[in-house]
Structure formats: structure tokens, C-alpha cells
Amino acid sequence: MNTSIPAPSDHPGPWPARLDLLQSLTGLFLGLFMWLHMLFVASILLGPDAMWTVARFFEGYFLFGRPLPWLVSLFVAVVFALFVLHAWLALRRFPGQWRQHVAYWRHMRGMRHGDTTLWFVQVVTGFAMFFLAPVHLYLMLMHPELIGPYESADRVWSGGLWPLYLVLLFMVELHAGIGLYRLAVKWLGWSGAGRARLKRLEWAFTTFFLILGLVTLAAYVKLGIEHAPHAGEPYTPTWQRSAP
Ligand code: HEM
Numbered sequence: 001m002n003t004s005i006p007a008p009s010d011h012p013g014p015w016p017a018r019l020d021l022l023q024s025l026t027g028l029f030l031g032l033f034m035w036l037h038m039l040f041v042a043s044i045l046l047g048p049d050a051m052w053t054v055a056r057f058f059e060g061y062f063l064f065g066r067p068l069p070w071l072v073s074l075f076v077a078v079v080f081a082l083f084v085l086h087a088w089l090a091l092r093r094f095p096g097q098w099r100q101h102v103a104y105w106r107h108m109r110g111m112r113h114g115d116t117t118l119w120f121v122q123v124v125t126g127f128a129m130f131f132l133a134p135v136h137l138y139l140m141l142m143h144p145e146l147i148g149p150y151e152s153a154d155r156v157w158s159g160g161l162w163p164l165y166l167v168l169l170f171m172v173e174l175h176a177g178i179g180l181y182r183l184a185v186k187w188l189g190w191s192g193a194g195r196a197r198l199k200r201l202e203w204a205f206t207t208f209f210l211i212l213g214l215v216t217l218a219a220y221v222k223l224g225i226e227h228a229p230h231a232g233e234p235y236t237p238t239w240q241r242s243a244p
Contacts, residue, residue, distance in 0.1 A: 023089035024183055026082050031176040031183075033079065038173075038209050042216045044223070048149035052237050055147045072144035080137045087130055098123075115185075118178050125175040132168045136161075150227050150235040157224020158231040162217065169213040177206035 040058075044051040058075070059067035101116055139155070140147070146155065156162050181202035184190060190198055227233075 019089055019092065023086065023093075024187065026086040026089065027179050028183055030079070030082060030086055031180045034172055034176045035205070035209060038213055038216070042212050044149060044152070044216060044219050048223070048235055049237050049239075051149045051152070052235055059144070067145070069144035072147065073141055076137060076141045076144065080134075080141065083133060083137070087126070090126060094123075115182075118182065121174060122178055122182075125171040125178075128167065128171045129175060132164055132171065135164060136168065148235045149223065150230075150233060153220045153223035153227055154231045155224075156217070156220040158228050162221055162224075165217055169217065170210065173206050173209045173213060177202050177209070180205075 040054050043054045056062065056067055058072050059069050060071050061067045097119075101119055104116055146152075156165065181198060184198055185195060
């Protein structure tokens with residue numbers, strides 16, 4: 001009798017593969033969302049009126065004629081849920097993967113395998129985000145109406161959130177960039193020269209979003225310092241101010 005054929009009960013079934021796909025899909029959504037999010041947040045670089053317009057747009061202001069901040073809360077709740085799901089799916093595979101990677105490193109002593117190093121970066125940045133991102137997401141969930149040029153700048157400076165954003169920015173940009181690269185390698189099967197080109201592209205995106213993020217954060221800090229004496233006062237767009 002051939003004993004190498006696993007008994008039906010040993011077969012893992014379709015679920016590990018399904019959960020693996022779900023991890024990739026949630027990662028794809030979150031990674032692409034983070035890049036878009038950075039572009040929206042960076043609207044402050046075009047001036048307070050531009051950022052105010054983007055913030056009100058997501059509240060349906062231009063569609064319904066008045067701001068509906070709960071629309072933003074709803075979207076934050078979806079992102080929050082996907083964030084938790086993605087983290088849970090990653091943790092589920094963690095112990096086995098950790099053992100494999102450590103064994104690989106021991107075996108290859110001295111030799112640095114680029115993609116294995118990237119996996120460790122994902123573990124470290126993912127772990128940091130596990131603690132840092134919920135602080136930000138909870139604030140956005142509960143106070144969506146406090147998103148605006150002065151409101152955000154006050155939170156960043158007077159509310160003392162800039163150190164958290166500074167660390168979170170590096171964690172999220174590294175994690176999203178590497179994650180999207182690994183997804184492309186995994187599902188599109190890129191190898192050789194294609195993979196090397198893809199890696200260069202990934203670093204170009206990561207560097208771009210890191211620089212944009214730092215410049216954006218500096219803009220919120222500057223505005224926050226200027227507005228500190230009036231912290232708490234919301235921003236009124238230029239065209240809504242009554243003439244003196
Ligand atoms: C739908 C969900 C989200 C909304 C509505 C949102 C909104 C915002 C807003 C308005 C700011 C400007 C600062 C402020 O007002 O406090 C900001 C900054 C930031 N957010 Fe989010 N965010 C969301 C999700 C996330 C997630 C999931 C992460 C990371 C895991 C994240 C990371 C950051 C970082 C790092 C900054 C600082 C960026 C910079 O100035 O360089 N955000 N976000």
C-alpha cells in the first residue's frame with residue numbers, strides 16, 4: 001500500500017488558499033488606498049482652500065448641499081475592518097513562516113537574500129502599524145467633521161500627533177510599497193530582469209510617497225504652529241467669508 005498519499009482528513013482543504021487570496025486582496029486594497037490617501041492629504045500643499053474642498057467632497061457636500069460627516073465615518077469603518085482582517089490573516093501564518101525564514105537565514109549564513117529581508121521588513125512595519133494606525137483611525141472614525149486645514153493642522157501640532165504621524169508614515173509607505181511588490185511577484189509570477197525592474201519601480205514609488213509625506217507633514221506642522229493661538233477654530237474657505 002502506498003503510504004505517501006495523505007489520508008483525506010490530512011488534506012488542508014480549500015481554506016488556506018482562500019484565506020491566502022483574501023490576504024492578498026485586502027493588502028491590495030489597503031496598499032492602493034494608502035497611496036491615494038497620501039495624495040488627498042497632500043492637497044494642503046495647494047493651499048487651505050484646496051484641502052477644505054477635498055475634505056468636504058468626501059462628506060458629500062457638493063452632492064447634497066451640506067456636509068454629511070457620517071459618510072466619512074462609514075468609509076473609515078470599512079478601512080478599519082479590512083485593516084483588522086488583513087492583520088489577522090497575516091498573524092495566522094506567522095509562526096510557520098517565521099520558522100521557515102529563520103531556518104533559511106541560518107542555512108544561508110552570511111548570504112543576504114533580498115526578498116527574505118523584505119519579508120522581515122514587512123513583519124517589523126506591520127507590527128508597528130498594529131499599534132499606531134488604530135489611534136489615527138479611531139480619531140477619524142469618531143470625529144470626521146474635524147478634517148480640514150485648520151482642524152487637521154491643530155490636531156497635528158496642538159494635539160501632539162505629529163510624532164505618531166512621522167513614524168506611521170515610514171511604516172506605512174515601506175509596508176505598502178514592499179507589499180504591492182510582493183503581490184506582483186506572487187500573482188503575476190515575475191522573475192529575472194522583470195522582477196529587478198519591478199523592484200526599482202517599487203522603490204521609486206516608496207521614495208516619492210515618503211518625500212511627499214514628509215513635505216505634507218511639515219506643511220501641517222507649519223500651519224498648526226501659526227494657528228496655535230486660535231486652535232479649535234474651524235477653517236472657512238475664502239469664498240464663504242463675509243467682506244469686512
Ligand atoms: C478612511 C480612513 C482614513 C482617513 C479618513 C484618514 C484621514 C487622514 C487625514 C485627514 C490626515 C491629515 C492629518 C489629520 O487630519 O489628522 C491623515 C494623515 C495621515 N494618515 Fe490617514 N486616514 C485614514 C486612514 C489611514 C491609515 C489606514 C493609515 C495608516 C495605516 C493612515 C496614515 C496616515 C499618516 C501616516 C498620516 C500623516 C501623513 C503626512 O502628513 O505625511 N491613515 N489621514
